[in-house]
Amino acid sequence: MTIVRIPLLALALLFSVQGFAATAQQDKMKTCNADATAKALKGDERKAFMSTCLKAGSDTKAMTPQQEKMKTCNAAATTKELKGDERKAFMSNCLKK
Structure with a gap:
């Protein structure tokens, strides 16, 4: 049973x-x-x-801290109108902080 x-x-x-x-x-x-x-x-x-x-x-899924950081850095790079190598360097620096 x-x-x-x-x-x-x-x-x-x-x-x-x-x-x-x-x-x-x-x-x-x-x-x-x-x-x-x-x-x-x-x-x-x-x-x-x-x-x-x-x-x-x-x-409903919250973003991970890494995703939030990526979103913030990406928005900042877009605001600064960075392109190419400048953008890559900025993103790399921003994500390390």
């Missing part, structure tokens, strides 16, 4: 986790849809808004 209960327990746990993920996605869809309706968006504008809105929540 114990052998049968363990797989059933694992199966129940799997379904409960999937149910939570589906609920979170459904909640996000409801929120984005309500926002689009409140803004009276129609057609292509609504599609674009919904796409952006739904993607905004999918960035």
Whole structure:
């Protein structure tokens, strides 16, 4: 009997986790849809808004410190309009700090 209960327990746990993920996605869809309706968006504008809105929540993964550093250094290099070897040297220096 114990052998049968363990797989059933694992199966129940799997379904409960999937149910939570589906609920979170459904909640996000409801929120984005309500926002689009409140803004009276129609057609292509609504599609674009919904796409952006739904993607905004999918960035739940936080960037690693290295990724944040890379983003900061890249933005600084772009602001300074560095190109080629100058940009490579700047990026290398910036990332070492």
